[in-house]
Amino acid sequence: MELYYSFSVLIVLASLFAYINHRILKLPSAIGIMVIAIVVSVTLVASGDSFLPKTTTHLTELINNFDFTEVLMGAMLNFLLFAGGIHINIKDLKEQFGPVVMFSTVGVIISTFAVGFGVYYLLPLVGIQMPLIYCIVFGALISPTDPVAVLSILKQANVSKSLETKVAGESLFNDGMAVVVFTVVLQLAIGTEVDLNVENIGLLLLREAGGGLLLGVLLGLSASRAMRMVDDYIISVLITLSVVMGGYLIAHEMHISAPLAMVAAGLFMGNFSESFKMKSETQDYLIKFWELIDEIMNAVLFLFIGFELLLIKDLNEYLIAGGICILIVLLARWIAIFVPTKFMAFKYRFSPQTVKVLVWGGIRGGVSIALALSIPQNEYNKIIISITYCVVVFSIVVQGLTIAKVANPKKIATEEKILEEVILEEETH
Numbered sequence: 001m002e003l004y005y006s007f008s009v010l011i012v013l014a015s016l017f018a019y020i021n022h023r024i025l026k027l028p029s030a031i032g033i034m035v036i037a038i039v040v041s042v043t044l045v046a047s048g049d050s051f052l053p054k055t056t057t058h059l060t061e062l063i064n065n066f067d068f069t070e071v072l073m074g075a076m077l078n079f080l081l082f083a084g085g086i087h088i089n090i091k092d093l094k095e096q097f098g099p100v101v102m103f104s105t106v107g108v109i110i111s112t113f114a115v116g117f118g119v120y121y122l123l124p125l126v127g128i129q130m131p132l133i134y135c136i137v138f139g140a141l142i143s144p145t146d147p148v149a150v151l152s153i154l155k156q157a158n159v160s161k162s163l164e165t166k167v168a169g170e171s172l173f174n175d176g177m178a179v180v181v182f183t184v185v186l187q188l189a190i191g192t193e194v195d196l197n198v199e200n201i202g203l204l205l206l207r208e209a210g211g212g213l214l215l216g217v218l219l220g221l222s223a224s225r226a227m228r229m230v231d232d233y234i235i236s237v238l239i240t241l242s243v244v245m246g247g248y249l250i251a252h253e254m255h256i257s258a259p260l261a262m263v264a265a266g267l268f269m270g271n272f273s274e275s276f277k278m279k280s281e282t283q284d285y286l287i288k289f290w291e292l293i294d295e296i297m298n299a300v301l302f303l304f305i306g307f308e309l310l311l312i313k314d315l316n317e318y319l320i321a322g323g324i325c326i327l328i329v330l331l332a333r334w335i336a337i338f339v340p341t342k343f344m345a346f347k348y349r350f351s352p353q354t355v356k357v358l359v360w361g362g363i364r365g366g367v368s369i370a371l372a373l374s375i376p377q378n379e380y381n382k383i384i385i386s387i388t389y390c391v392v393v394f395s396i397v398v399q400g401l402t403i404a405k406v407a408n409p410k411k412i413a414t415e416e417k418i419l420e421e422v423i424l425e426e427e428t429h
Helices: 001-026 029-047 051-063 068-086 090-095 096-103 106-126 132-142 147-157 159-189 196-229 235-254 258-275 280-311 316-342 352-360 366-373 379-408 411-429
Strands: none
Touching: 001 029, 001 051, 001 280, 029 051, 029 280, 029 379, 051 068, 051 132, 051 280, 068 090, 068 132, 068 147, 068 235, 068 258, 068 280, 068 366, 090 096, 090 159, 090 258, 096 316, 096 352, 106 132, 106 159, 106 235, 106 316, 132 159, 132 316, 132 379, 147 159, 147 379, 159 196, 159 352, 159 366, 196 258, 235 258, 235 280, 280 366, 280 379, 280 411, 316 352, 316 379, 352 379, 366 379
């Protein structure tokens, strides 16, 4: 009953904030909900016990009773990644396979260490010192772009299909690498013995990422065949739900990446319908159902992020450090994009505008906060949670609201046309 009560309150607040945003703020839905939640949180915290003390206490207890890491990483993220994967065209993804793989693997590692060393050398300037290993832990958790934030904001940006596939594909697949890096570095930080030889890290990556992808394909294949036999919209919806919920249970028991399993299953099932003629009614219901799930989950997630402010004590002490970390993360993101593009120059060409959008479109969100909250309590976890929150809020609000302006479709189209002419001329000679 308590869980039902908590979710009821969250859904009511999410719908109320969505209504206020639609009528007054007119921001993208997810961002608007988060902004209103932050304003409410700041008001309640600033007023202390003088303004609605019972409301503040009840709301704080409500958010505190939720294990954000478990709720997001163990439940919501699976629905959101499946919904994201089901809407991506696999043909477009194949065309951008090289950049997606490079950005979601090499890019994550580059960003992790660039952020780690940047934080280690710059935060002491404002009186905050952390061991290098904890700085790298922060780098690992802040480096993956959040698929939930990216996919919800990209819908509003009107970017080209190739660029959208690069950004969305990277954000969907970089969780596997990020979790492996974060897990290894965190174990080192808390003193757990870890054998860091190439073989062990390779096996960990293969088990987490490879196992997750394989499970997703198997789930997608079996579920798609079942849907082909019945072609009924009610049963089809139930089958997709069983893939997400049952797939997570299997991945959890096998200790493999549930997020990657959901991405693979979503991609497979989203593109499987082309190989057989599904009833238009069935396809329409499936698409609308998962769009609705996506919107509801996004609303609740961004509400969570806004209200997490209630649980971060003395955030104002780390605002300057948070500002420095924002600059470090943006610079590291540029390095993590620029270096791989130079390595891929022999096959793929990236215009300056495309690189700019890839850098600015690297939005952080709930995944980074969930990983930060999973760090065991010690003298450094409060610092990491605070600076993570600063980076995430800036990323979602500032980068999220301006990505459409940065992603100038006409300018990108012009630069891509020039690149095509250069490539054609090079091939001719």
